[in-house]
Amino acid sequence: AQSVTQLDSQVPVFEEAPVELRCNYSSSVSVYLFWYVQYPNQGLQLLLKYLSGSTLVKGINGFEAEFNKSQTSFHLRKPSVHISDTAEYFCAVSSRDDKIIFGKGTRLHILP
């Protein structure tokens, strides 16, 4: 069975500072990995996804994530955050034969 753990429920960070949101997964098969973002009062939208190939994945709004198979991690990073990045971020995992599993989410708070 697959599972995904987001290690931080909330992350405060100053505007223009870098941020890393952590995600670890467990799976016995090859995985697909996703980061979704939910802005206030909206549904989720895809930030980026890893299916295969290069382990560094670039997404929208300047975010990127790195797939690390040995550490079973898929951490999300941004070098300089903006107030508009205030949102909840969800890591998710699936495989070819299984449905997607979402983490519990990380709330990103941008401090002025």
Place this chain on the structure above:
Amino acid sequence: DVKVTQSSRYLVKRTGEKVFLECVQDMDHENMFWYRQDPGLGLRLIYFSYDVKMKEKGDIPEGYSVSREKKERFSLILESASTNQTSMYLCASSLGPAGDTQYFGPGTRLTVL
């Protein structure tokens, strides 16, 4: 531009009422999903459908049923609403299998009194 719409943004119902939540997608997607979102619990899958008239139970199907009579429409039904079903309900769709992007609607915040 892809679009998933949900019939209501906010809904207030009384305990014991039958509740219908409607979801429509305009992308000709095969797969449709219903999730509930609760603080600290993330998204939990209630039901999904991979074809018209087909449905599969997710992780928390108890107290819910679904209907998919047309490809673009996926309905979630609460047969007898209870206060513990107060939640945010999110509908999503995807074109293909597990690796495909899911597109979400804006959500319906349901309150059961």
